[in-house]
Amino acid sequence: MKIIEMSRTHPPLVPAVFDPEYRTAMEGALSRYTPSEMVGAHRWMGTEEDRRAGAVFTGCRLGAIPDVGRVVVTNGTQSAFNMLLGGLVRAGNALAVESLTYPPILVLAKRFGFVPKGARMDDEGIIPEALEDLCRSDRPKALYLLSTLQNPTTATMSLARRQQIVEVARKYDLQIIEDDIYSLLPEALPPPIAALAPERSWYMLGVAKTIAAGMKIAYVVAPTAARAEEQFWPGVRATFWMSAPISAAVSTQLIETGGAERIICAVRQEMVARHNIVRPLLTETDFETKDGALHVWIRLPHTVTAAALASLIRERGVTIGTADPYVLPGEAAPQAIRVGIGHAKSRTELEEAIRIIAVSHAEFRKARQ
Ligand SMILES: Cc1ncc(COP(=O)(O)O)c(C=O)c1O
DSSP states (O other): OOOEEOSOOOOOOOHHHHHHHHHHHHHHHHHHSOHHHHHSSOOTTOOHHHHHHHHHHHHHHHSSOOOGGGEEEESOHHHHHHHHHHHHSOTTOEEEEESBOOHHHHHHHHHHTOEEEEEOEETTEEOHHHHHHHHHHHOOSEEEEOSSSOTTTOOOOOHHHHHHHHHHHHHTTOEEEEEOTTTTSSSSOOOOHHHHOGGGEEEEEESTTTTOGGGOOEEEEOSSHHHHHHHHSSSSOOOTTBOOHHHHHHHHHHHHHTHHHHHHHHHHHHHHHHHHHHHHHTTTSEEEOOTTOSEEEEEOOTTSOHHHHHHHHHHTTEEOEESGGGBOTTOOOOSEEEEEOSSSSSHHHHHHHHHHHHHHHHHHHHHTO
16 A cells, blocks of 8 residues: 655655756865865864855854854754753753653653753743743753744744743753754744854754755854864764765755755745645644644544544555654653645645545544544
8 A cells, every 4th residue: 555654744855946956066066175085084063164154054044144163064953962962961960841842852861861851832832931940940951942843833932932931041051952943944933042042052953854854964053162162073072973074065065056045945835835735624623833834733632542543544544643752751642643744745645645634533533522
């Protein structure tokens, strides 16, 4: 049976724009450096050109181009997590997170021995009072969050909410690890928290959700150049987190030539079309999504269990996610499903899958009334 994969939040492929841009960038990288110059050694925190490109890329969200010394080129956000969480939150200490958090954080908590502590959320993400209570009770060293299109709920903070989070972070001396990976598709967003509190923010902007997941590139902006070196090099003698030189060089070319922006525009346009297909088909469900979001979060009636619904939908040929992987140890999972809408190969396939989800949801609800 054909399976339509809807459990991932990959961006849609836009080969008409991506392929020529990527080829040109690859050729540009190969004419800029000889192969031995390019891959003969690690690129450490990135070459000067890579870091400058990263500064320009992150500067689009930060509102000003950060000093190049603060920018580190990494092999994707998860690699950056390994360095930051191991370094900023030592074993036995607490890390404040959203009450439903990106699952790799929970894996790394076990690996490094820190304790994730969830702060309650509303439709704007973490509630400042809940964060403050958590700071008093657990004294976390840092806060990891998504201020835009939170995974899995799609909650997005207003400017006022971002400012309130900064106030709490300053009061309790929290480092802020802000993952802004979903922020390049929506338009007219408030600035990231890192722009409001650069002195304590570790800003992460990966390309996986906009340009291509397989590039494995994420730019990190540290509070200062010295702190960047402390966490990434030469303080920590590990190289697994460094980007592959060819990918860093291609990414630099894409940013410098405007190719990155053209690809992002094409992805954004495709997502507008996909949202226009998805939203009318889900009106009978309690769904949440936002312009530019790569997924939809559907809260289920209390009579419906997410696992049972997901399993029926799977039998009908579509894979989706539930809240389970996002839940902190000891907490109960809300009954909800996460449906990725960027990964389906075509709009027709997307529509087919969403219809299966909507029909299954309606059947389940009726059967359990
Ligand atoms: C919140 C969040 N951060 C990061 C990533 C992936 O980042 P990378 O591929 O750069 O490691 C994902 C992908 O699912 C994600 O949802």
